[in-house]
Amino acid sequence: MLIVAALGGNAMLQRGEALTEDNQRRNIRRAAKPLADLVRAGHRLVVTHGNGPQVGLLALQGIAYKPDELFSLDVLGAESEGMIGYMIEQELENELAHQVPVATLLTQVIVDARDPAFRNPTKFIGPVYDYEEARTRADHLGWQIARDGDHWRRVVPSPRPAEIPDLNIIRFLIERGAIAICAGGGGIPVIRRPDGSLTGVEAVIDKDAVSARLAIELGADRLLLLTDVDGVYRDFGTDHATRLSHLTLAEAEGIDAPAGSMGPKLQAARDFAARGGDAVIGRLDDALNLVAGRAGTRIHRPA
Numbered sequence: 001m002l003i004v005a006a007l008g009g010n011a012m013l014q015r016g017e018a019l020t021e022d023n024q025r026r027n028i029r030r031a032a033k034p035l036a037d038l039v040r041a042g043h044r045l046v047v048t049h050g051n052g053p054q055v056g057l058l059a060l061q062g063i064a065y066k067p068d069e070l071f072s073l074d075v076l077g078a079e080s081e082g083m084i085g086y087m088i089e090q091e092l093e094n095e096l097a098h099q100v101p102v103a104t105l106l107t108q109v110i111v112d113a114r115d116p117a118f119r120n121p122t123k124f125i126g127p128v129y130d131y132e133e134a135r136t137r138a139d140h141l142g143w144q145i146a147r148d149g150d151h152w153r154r155v156v157p158s159p160r161p162a163e164i165p166d167l168n169i170i171r172f173l174i175e176r177g178a179i180a181i182c183a184g185g186g187g188i189p190v191i192r193r194p195d196g197s198l199t200g201v202e203a204v205i206d207k208d209a210v211s212a213r214l215a216i217e218l219g220a221d222r223l224l225l226l227t228d229v230d231g232v233y234r235d236f237g238t239d240h241a242t243r244l245s246h247l248t249l250a251e252a253e254g255i256d257a258p259a260g261s262m263g264p265k266l267q268a269a270r271d272f273a274a275r276g277g278d279a280v281i282g283r284l285d286d287a288l289n290l291v292a293g294r295a296g297t298r299i300h301r302p303a
Contacts, residue, residue, distance in 0.1 A: 001221035002174070003038060003291065006211035006268075007031060007049040008227040011284055012084065019053050019127065025087055032091035034287040039100055041288060044174055047088060048214065050207045051080040051185025056126020056154060073156060074189050074200030078106050081184035088181050101178040107166045108198060109187030109205055115159035123158035123204045124148050157203040159189065161210045165198070167217055174218070186210045208268035216275050222291055223272045225265045226284040231297035232262060246298040249273055269299035276301060 011031040017023045039045050058076045071079075085104030092102050121144050128151035129137065138145045138154075146155045164170075164187065173180040186205030190198040208225055215223040231243045232255060247255070252270050257263040262281075269279035282289075282296025289295035 002044045002218065003222045003224060004046045004048065004211055004215040004220045005035060005224045005226060006208055007047065009050045009052060011049065011226065013053055019057050028087045029091045031284055032095040034285055036092060036095040037288050039096060039179065045179045046174065046218065047179065047181045048183045048207055048211045049084055049088065051077065051084060052125045053127065054080040054084060055185060055204060072200055073202045073204055077185050077204060078188045081106055085181045085184050092179060103173050103178050103180060105166060105169060105180060105182040107164065107182045107187045108190045109161045109183065109210055110163040110165060110192055111159035111189050111201065111203060111205065112162050113191045117159040118157045121155040121157045123156050123206065124153045125156055125204055126154045128153050158206050159203055161205055161213045164214060164217060183210045183214055206264050208264045212268035212271040215272050215277060220277060223277060223279040224287060224290055225269060225279065225281045226287065228283065230283050230295065232266065232281055244297050246300065248300065248302050252299050273299045273301050
């Protein structure tokens with residue numbers, strides 16, 4: 001079957017880890033094995049990934065270099081997509097002994113310039129801070145900030161994906177047996193001008209939303225939303241927390257999940273399931289069992 005596997009941020013960086021090359025490389029090497037297991041089991045694979053910490057760090061590096069000549073978020077998104085994609089590509093090639101072609105594609109994603117997200121930034125990027133440091137940086141750099149758990153982070157616009165103009169190239173790679181690593185960090189955000197040309201825009205698109213859109217457009221059989229928890233829980237964080245093995249679309253609508261964590265994954269799962277596919281949320285290490293229905297939380301449309 002054709003699987004779109006969306007890697008959560010934990011695949012590249014555990015919470016609290018320093019954003020170093022060595023830490024990212026080690027985590028990606030670990031992530032490559034369960035992904036390769038899917039390929040060894042005979043499945044076709046498309047990989048997407050997040051980039052929130054990385055794109056935020058690149059923005060900070062730009063500020064440290066020339067604060068008055070900053071690169072825009074679409075350019076930084078392309079840079080992070082290439083950097084992370086390179087590491088995933090290499091580790092997958094090594095894990096599969098170079099028997100399967102792997103290609104990283106810088107992927108443009110069209111958004112609507114009138115999307116209300118541009119007036120209400122919600123997407124976390126960059127490192128975490130205590131409130132005082134976050135407030136100081138926000139005042140100095142013109143950021144908007146929001147609470148992320150016990151810390152504070154920068155937030156930027158996260159418009160909904162409207163179109164993936166690079167779909168034909170992704171299909172071309174899949175048809176030739178390649179693993180496509182694409183739409184990294186939600187893809188490079190662009191808008192369409194009145195004359196039909198494209199130009200970048202200041203935003204970071206949600207990776208799970210793009211992964212669902214990509215899976216729908218490709219006609220994928222499964223959308224795997226891979227994270228560091230073993231599924232969706234009812235009453236999460238309480239003594240009564242219960243993992244849910246499966247959810248219908250209606251049941252998934254009733255789950256109260258934070259916008260900064262499980263919320264986008266549930267929304268993406270509902271989007272894909274509404275089109276007739278099966279979406280599964282669960283641990284990266286359980287990838288094969290997620291496909292087989294032995295782990296995670298399956299979100300599906302009733303038969």
